[in-house]
Amino acid sequence: MVIYMNKKLGIFIIIALLLLIGIGIYFYIKNTNSNDRNANYEANKTSAENNTSNNEKTSNTEQNNSLNELNTTSTNTSNTVNTPKTVEEQLSAFSTKIYSNDSNRTKNMEITTTALNGTIVKNGETFSFCNTIGPSTSSKGYLEADIYDHNGNKKKGYGGGNCQVSSTLYNAVLAVPSLTVTERHPHSNHVPYVPNDKDAAVAYGSYDFKFKNNSGNDIKILSSVTTGLVNVSLLSLKAQ
8 A cells, every 4th residue: 555655656746747847848948939039129129220320321411412512502603693704805906017037036025925915914003014024034035136235236135126025015005095104215226116206115124114004994915926026905804
């Protein structure tokens, strides 16, 4: 009887242990699945938050780009509106004939007209030929050609021919009443390219040709050497 009871108790204990083990395995599997679902949820949540953040960044970037484009358009429009147009109106033009076949003299005049061309004389400003052209030196490409000394004697000097350019400019200035000549010197001897008393001798550091612009507008000087001629034009720059 005792043996029978012990055997029955042993079977009960074994069954209880098996139940406990089964219950443990059940809860272990359930807990593992729950953790996996939580992990997947957190991953999906993080991914969604990142996508939302990226979308917000993209939206902010697009808004900033749009604002920059608007600001750029506004600035360009403002600059366009505030920039006045300038109209060039010819005031006078004068040409003198190159009487000499001296290539050095022609070369000098080409250098000088190139330096003079495009010069702007502001309204109310006094123009100086010598300050605009500067000294006639060999380093600038000037060659020796005929010039007059103080006694009217012909000799060779760098920049020979410059006086024809200044005299051509002088006659163009005389044709505009609102331009006032403030300095002008005649040659010490006759020159063949302009009438008497219509010449303007220049020599850097001593003789200059100057005029003041009282026209009410800026003046542009155009000058060139063409075949057999020295040409000067004066343009009025009118803002509209």
